[in-house]
Amino acid sequence: MDAAALGDTLAGVNALMNATATVCLVLGYVFIRRGRRDLHMRAMLAAVSASALFLVFYVTRFLLTGTHEFAGEGMARTAYLTILFSHMVLAVVVVPLVLRLLFLAARQRFDAHRRLARWTYPIWMYVSVTGIVVYVMLYQVYGWV
Numbered sequence: 167m168d169a170a171a172l173g174d175t176l177a178g179v180n181a182l183m184n185a186t187a188t189v190c191l192v193l194g195y196v197f198i199r200r201g202r203r204d205l206h207m208r209a210m211l212a213a214v215s216a217s218a219l220f221l222v223f224y225v226t227r228f229l230l231t232g233t234h235e236f237a238g239e240g241m242a243r244t245a246y247l248t249i250l251f252s253h254m255v256l257a258v259v260v261v262p263l264v265l266r267l268l269f270l271a272a273r274q275r276f277d278a279h280r281r282l283a284r285w286t287y288p289i290w291m292y293v294s295v296t297g298i299v300v301y302v303m304l305y306q307v308y309g310w311v
Contacts, residue, residue, distance in 0.1 A: 173231030176223050177305055183220035184297035187213045191291055207271070213290075214264060220297070238308035246303050253296040260289045 167175070194209035236246050263286040270279035304310055 169230045173227045174305070176227035176230070177301060180220050180223050180227065181298055181301035181305075183216045183223065184294045184301070186216040187220070188291065188294040188298070190216060191287065191294060195287065210267075210271075214268065217264070217290075217294070234304060234310035236304060236308060237311050238303070242303075242308060246300070246308070249296050249303075250300055253293060253300055256289050257293045257297075260286065260293050264290065
């Protein structure tokens, strides 16, 4: 398998990691709402793991194939770039927030954890879902140059 083929495979794996994180985030939310802290913790650790794997695979794919120029035009290009830009900015923002949530949970500071999670959760969900959208637009619908 050459670098381009491996890069394309890793892009699909990354979409799967984003989908996994999304499902785990939803489950974690449902579990905490039902008072199941044990299941909430497992779901959130799975979401963190999926997101961390995404980061490793993304960097690997980037090192193998570099950036890709979106092949769509007009409104599709504008929509893609808007989603991509917001995804990238919020992906950087969410990392320290998630790390702080993990720290607070480990220290059993659940009041502070809950307050921060109310802001972090929607950002993390947005990043996970838009990661899938970016993949679909770039690799499945419009393609890249």
